Amino acid sequence: MTISTSDKPFLTRVKESENDHFMQQSVAKAQDAQWDKRTAAREELGNWEQWRDLGEQIRQHVIKYLPDYLEQFSDNVTKKGGHVFFAQTDEEAANYIKEIAKKKNAHKIVKSKSMVTTEIDLDKVLLSLPDTSLMETDLAEFILQEDDWDEPTHIVFPTLHKNRNQIQKVFKKLGYSGTNDPEEMAKFARKYLREYFMQADLGITGCNFAIADSGLINLVTNEGNADLTMAIPETQIVVMGMERIVPSLKEAEVLDNMLCRSAVGQKLTSYCSFSGKQVVGESDGPSDFYVVILDNGRSNALGTDFEPVLQCIRCGACLNVCPIYRHIGGHGYGSIYPGPIGAVLSPVLDGYEKFGDLPFASSLCAACTETCPVKIPLHNLLIKHREVMMDKLKMDHSFNNVLMKGAGVATSSPILFKMALEGDHLGSAPLSKSKKTTVDNLFNYGHIEKAPSLGAGWTNVRDLARPPKHSENFRSWYKKHKKEQQEGVSHD
Amino acid sequence: MKVAIFSTCVVDLLFPNVGQAMVEVLERFGCETALPTDQICCGQPTYNSGYRKESNKVFYNEIDALLSANADYIVGPAGSCVAMLREYPHILKDDPEYSQKAQELADKSYEFSQFLYNVLGVIDAGAQLDATATYHRSCHMTRLLGEKTAPFKLLEQVKDLKMVPLPHLENCCGFGGTFSVKEPEISKQMVDEKVDSVISTGAKILISADASCLMNIGGRFSRRNESIKIMHIAEVLNHNVDTSRIRYKDQPTTV
Ligand code: SF4
Numbered sequence: 001m002t003i004s005t006s007d008k009p010f011l012t013r014v015k016e017s018e019n020d021h022f023m024q025q026s027v028a029k030a031q032d033a034q035w036d037k038r039t040a041a042r043e044e045l046g047n048w049e050q051w052r053d054l055g056e057q058i059r060q061h062v063i064k065y066l067p068d069y070l071e072q073f074s075d076n077v078t079k080k081g082g083h084v085f086f087a088q089t090d091e092e093a094a095n096y097i098k099e100i101a102k103k104k105n106a107h108k109i110v111k112s113k114s115m116v117t118t119e120i121d122l123d124k125v126l127l128s129l130p131d132t133s134l135m136e137t138d139l140a141e142f143i144l145q146e147d148d149w150d151e152p153t154h155i156v157f158p159t160l161h162k163n164r165n166q167i168q169k170v171f172k173k174l175g176y177s178g179t180n181d182p183e184e185m186a187k188f189a190r191k192y193l194r195e196y197f198m199q200a201d202l203g204i205t206g207c208n209f210a211i212a213d214s215g216l217i218n219l220v221t222n223e224g225n226a227d228l229t230m231a232i233p234e235t236q237i238v239v240m241g242m243e244r245i246v247p248s249l250k251e252a253e254v255l256d257n258m259l260c261r262s263a264v265g266q267k268l269t270s271y272c273s274f275s276g277k278q279v280v281g282e283s284d285g286p287s288d289f290y291v292v293i294l295d296n297g298r299s300n301a302l303g304t305d306f307e308p309v310l311q312c313i314r315c316g317a318c319l320n321v322c323p324i325y326r327h328i329g330g331h332g333y334g335s336i337y338p339g340p341i342g343a344v345l346s347p348v349l350d351g352y353e354k355f356g357d358l359p360f361a362s363s364l365c366a367a368c369t370e371t372c373p374v375k376i377p378l379h380n381l382l383i384k385h386r387e388v389m390m391d392k393l394k395m396d397h398s399f400n401n402v403l404m405k406g407a408g409v410a411t412s413s414p415i416l417f418k419m420a421l422e423g424d425h426l427g428s429a430p431l432s433k434s435k436k437t438t439v440d441n442l443f444n445y446g447h448i449e450k451a452p453s454l455g456a457g458w459t460n461v462r463d464l465a466r467p468p469k470h471s472e473n474f475r476s477w478y479k480k481h482k483k484e485q486q487e488g489v490s491h492d
Numbered sequence: 493m494k495v496a497i498f499s500t501c502v503v504d505l506l507f508p509n510v511g512q513a514m515v516e517v518l519e520r521f522g523c524e525t526a527l528p529t530d531q532i533c534c535g536q537p538t539y540n541s542g543y544r545k546e547s548n549k550v551f552y553n554e555i556d557a558l559l560s561a562n563a564d565y566i567v568g569p570a571g572s573c574v575a576m577l578r579e580y581p582h583i584l585k586d587d588p589e590y591s592q593k594a595q596e597l598a599d600k601s602y603e604f605s606q607f608l609y610n611v612l613g614v615i616d617a618g619a620q621l622d623a624t625a626t627y628h629r630s631c632h633m634t635r636l637l638g639e640k641t642a643p644f645k646l647l648e649q650v651k652d653l654k655m656v657p658l659p660h661l662e663n664c665c666g667f668g669g670t671f672s673v674k675e676p677e678i679s680k681q682m683v684d685e686k687v688d689s690v691i692s693t694g695a696k697i698l699i700s701a702d703a704s705c706l707m708n709i710g711g712r713f714s715r716r717n718e719s720i721k722i723m724h725i726a727e728v729l730n731h732n733v734d735t736s737r738i739r740y741k742d743q744p745t746t747v
Contacts, residue, residue, distance in 0.1 A: 014677050035662075323664045327681040361675055363668025363682070364540055365631035386542025404538060404670075408546025411501065411533040412553045418529075421504060440721035442710040444509065449715075457673030461680040462711030465506045474504055474511035478497075478527045481515065 002090060002121040003350055005151040006334040010357035017332040023153075023161040027329050030160055034320045037265025038371075045261060055258050056375035058251045059311035062243070066302070066310075069212040069245045070293065076215030082277045082289035086242075090120035093294050097204070097237055098125050100290060104235050106202035107131050112219070112226035113138035114206025115155055115314065116239045116294055118336050122204070123149070135196045137225040139189055146170050153330020155337065156263050156316035161329055193225070203233035203286065207240035208313075209255060210291070213248045216276045217291070220256060220269045227273050236286035242293050243310040249274070255313055258373040262315035297349035305384045309344050311374045318368035318378060324361055333358060340368035340378045344385065352389055359385035422470045432466045444468070495523040496561035498568030498577070498601065501533040502703050510703050513726035514569045514604050520733065521612050523565075530557035534576040539583070541670050548587075551580055555593050558601075565611065566601045569726055570702050571633020574603040578637065603633060605701050605725050609642035609741075616739035620651035620732040625697035625723070626658045626690060628665060630705045643701050643725050650728060651737065656693045660685070667708040683712040690720065697721045699728055 006013055017023065042048045062069055074084040087093035101109065109126055111117065111134065123145070126134050136145040140159040144150045147170045152158030159167070168180040171188060178184045205226050209218040217238050219226045230236055246252045252274075260268050278285035301307050319325050319339030330338040335346040335355060343358035359382045368378040390401075410416050432446040446466035451459040458464055470476060495518055503511045515525050535550035554577075558566050568574045578601060580594035587594070608614045627647060633639050647655055666672065666682025686709055690698055698713075698720050700706050710722040 011677065018677070018681060032660075321662070323666070323682050324678055326663075327678055327685075360671075361678060363631070363664045363666060363671045363679070365664035365668065366635040367631065367662065367664070370635045383540055383542065386540070387544045388542075390542035391544045404541055404543055405546055408538045408543055408550065411535065411537065412546075412549035414530040414532060414553065414557070417501075417504075417532040437714045438717050438719045439710050439714040440719075441509070441727075442706065442722040443714065447714065454673050457676045458711075460676045461672075461683065461715065462708065463714040464711060465707060467505050468508055472508060474499055474508040475527065475529065477508050477512050478515065481512075482527075 003119050003336050003346060004334060004354060005336055006331065008334070010334065010361070013332045013334055014328050017328040020161070020329065022163055023329045023331075024327060026163065027160060027326055030157065031320050031326055034265060038262060038317060038320070041261035041265045041267060044267070045257065051254070051258055052373055052375050054254055055313075055373050056311065058246065058254060059313070059374045060308075062245050062247065063302075063307060063310045066243065066245065069247060070242060073210050073212040073215060073245055074291075074293075076213065077276065077289070077291055078215075080215055080277050080279065080289075082215065082291060084291045084293065087292055087294050087296070090294070090296050093239065093292050093296070094120045094122050094125040096292060097122060097239070098129065100235070100237060101126055101129060101132070101202055104202060104288070106235065107133065108196065108200045109134040109202045109204060110137050110197055110200040110229050110233065111135065111141070111204045112206065112221065112229040113141050113158070114204070114239055115152075115336060116206055116241050117204060118152065119296065120239070120294065122239070135193065135200075137193050137197070137223075137229060138221070139186060139223060139225075142189055142193065143167055143170055146174060151331065152336060153338065154316060154319055155314055155339075155341075156319075161331065197228050197232055200229075200233045201235065203229040203236045205229050205236065205238055207238050207244050207291075208259065209246045209252045210238075210240055210244050211247075211249060211252055211274065212245055214276075216249075216274045218246075218252050218256065218272070218274050220260060220272045222264070222266075222270045224271045227271050230273070230275050230286065231284040234286060235288040235290070237290045237292060239292045239294065242295050242298055243312075259313050259315050262313075262317040262371070262373045301348050306344070306348050306381060308376045309341070309348055309381060311376050312341055312345070313374055314341075315373055317371045317373065321367040321371045323363065323365060323367065328361070332361075340382070341376075344376075344378055344381045347385055352385075352393065356389055359389070421473060421475065428466050437463065439463075445472070493523050493565065494561070494563040495525050495607075496558055496563035496566045497525050497527045498558060498566050498573070499527060499531065500568055500570045500573045500703070502707065503569055506707070507703050507724070510569050510724040510726055513724065513730040514567070517604075517608070517617060517726055517730050518567065520735070521608070521614060526561040526563060528557045528561045530560070532557070534573040536573070536576050536669050539576075541674075548584075551584060551594070552590060555580065555590060555597050558597055559593060564600070565607065566597065567604055567607045568601070569604045569724060570704065571603045571606075571630050571637050571639060572702050572704060574601050574606075575632040575636035577601040603637060603639060603642075603701060605642045605646055605729075606637070606639045608729070609646055613741045614738070615645060615741045615743075616649035616737055617646060617729040618733045618735050618738040619729045620653075620734065620737075621697075621728055622652040623697050623721075624654045624656060624695050625699050625728075626656050626693045626695035628658060628686070628690070628698060628700040628702075628705055628709060629661050630700060630702035631664050633701055643699075646729060647699065647725065649739070650731075653728070656695050658693055659689045663689075665705045665709050667705050669704075672708060680712075683708055687712050687716060687718065691718060695720075697723050699723050699725055701725045
């Protein structure tokens with residue numbers, strides 16, 4: 001499996017992100033800008049909540065009848081002379097594609113942006129072929145490639161962690177001598193890529209939606225590079241996750257509308273194409289057309305609580321609203337699928353051993369659930385993952401586990417809780433501090449700067465309010481209050 | 493109208509001032525209150541950490557305790573904990589004994605400001621507070637309970653109170669229940685950004701409808717030696733009340 005981008009432990013990655021101020025600033029800036037753009041684009045459409053209902057229905061329906069739609073799609077591709085391959089694993093998929101490249105004697109390969117090809121580590125496999133070069137033609141992916149195959153940190157904006165100076169440095173290696181002006185650099189990349197395009201003999205694209213009733217592939221981009229990848233080379237290979245199906249153009253239209261607004265805050269991206277094998281009378285498009293449909297762990301979700309994760313249309317909106325992503329960035333997650341969707345999907349695809357930390361790295365603020373255009377209950381699925389790990393797999397053998405179980409007992413037993421209420425002020429006496437706090441009306445009974453065990457996580461960061469004496473706590477006040485009320489009544 | 497006070501463990505343990513203010517406001521508006529003493533906690537600490545089995549016991553206890561008061565409504569000073577009560581029917585939908593009780597509980601449960609504004613129809617609670625303040629919108633209150641307006645409407649009417657908008661209102665403060673103790677490294681960065689946002693408003697008071705978020709943000713203010721006053725919205729609405737100012741939504745502005 002290659003969705004992993006790092007072997008470092010989670011906390012190390014978090015620390016590294018915390019020190020990467022540039023990354024944090026650029027993520028925050030992008031999130032803020034996207035917030036406004038996305039909201040405006042959705043508002044302009046109107047009735048956004050109803051659109052979400054519709055998006056959810058379409059995606060749920062497809063997932064429910066996935067085998068049927070896959071069969072229909074595959075039949076329609078084959079009918080037009082294309083080939084379909086169902087790959088169980090990343091390795092199967094990559095090897096199949098490698099064999100085609102060999103058979104076609106392909107030496108210059110162009111690719112457009114595709115998370116699934118990153119998932120199966122396709123670039124590496126293809127570059128192992130003799131005499132073969134490969135070009136990522138999406139500008140951001142191109143930058144990553146030229147920067148020694150750096151890992152993407154966002155599913156829509158793969159180079160979110162890079163600034164223009166870093167990009168300028170990367171381009172200098174290719175002979176660029178211009179400034180760090182984004183437009184100038186883009187022009188350079190465009191020219192560089194165009195030359196390569198014209199000689200390419202194999203094109204590889206991802207797939208935003210596969211249309212079941214026509215066998216067409218729907219791609220949306222802003223650079224037009226995917227269209228060139230499809231139009232120029234003789235041979236085209238489309239790689240798609242098995243859930244990327246829609247019944248017909250009608251549903252694709254709905255979802256494209258929601259995808260573009262959610263992903264980049266545009267009505268529609270600059271290019272939105274539907275294509276397949278070249279048919280008689282057409283002047284461009286591939287004469288050889290292959291579709292690789294990948295499982296690679298996706299079917300783990302079918303029939304389980306995690307099935308909704310397959311509804312995802314990879315818009316990236318959940319990353320763009322996530323306060324955790326805001327701080328730890330894509331590299332913090334250690335998966336090519338970061339953010340809330342990544343925290344839910346990565347353990348489904350590749351297990352808890354590798355990605356068990358991710359579901360806990362969430363404050364469950366539900367910003368992701370609120371923004372998801374196809375209504376995936378992301379924060380609930382994070383809780384579900386925690387349940388599987390704690391209840392079913394019994395993965396936490398630490399002292400914390402004992403404490404949490406204890407918390408379960410304490411918060412379900414009224415007697416124990418009342419005892420806690422009585423002992424708290426006294427119990428906390430040795431911990432409390434007399435330092436004067438700068439905060440008014442929060443520490444009316446003192447504060448604690450260093451709490452033991454589970455509480456240490458709290459006091460490592462913040463002061464903790466000290467509990468009041470039993471006679472001054474809320475319940476005691478209420479009892480007195482009620483008594484006074486009653487006495488007041490009886491005196492009248 | 494009888495109202496059972498859903499005090500929440502945080503208020504029971506730490507913040508009598510919040511519970512007291514809430515009870516006083518509710519009684520001012522004619523509610524007869526009751527405090528079911530067997531209640532403990534809504535169960536988020538264990539449920540959100542994945543301890544599903546342990547959580548059931550917590551839910552059962554809370555349901556039995558809160559329903560035992562036979563009240564018309566159940567009102568709590570925390571959007572997050574009330575949102576959890578509203579989740580019970582989903583979580584316990586297959587529970588033969590508790591699914592129905594869970595529904596009954598959820599139907600009756602309201603967060604304090606939501607109850608005041610939407611159920612009692614109060615627009616001006618009659619309070620006065622001479623200060624500049626900002627409001628932290630808690631995630632669960634906004635997104636799970638779906639209450640986005642009540643606190644703002646009520647605070648708008650507090651005499652002499654100048655409310656300044658908090659930048660990045662939508663961002664979580666980094667509390668997240670056990671998240672704050674389990675992932676302090678990330679939580680710290682989130683709460684720091686929140687503290688910075690609050691400071692940038694120049695407000696002297698930070699208000700919220702969730703005591704837990706206040707405990708988090710205020711706790712970080714204190715650790716950073718930054719000054720702020722923390723007030724739960726119930727305390728604000730209970731401050732210097734002049735009952736002649738009280739106004740209901742369906743009442744014309746000039747009485
Ligand atoms: S989970 Fe939802 S919001 Fe996140 S990428 Fe997928 S569709 Fe977009």
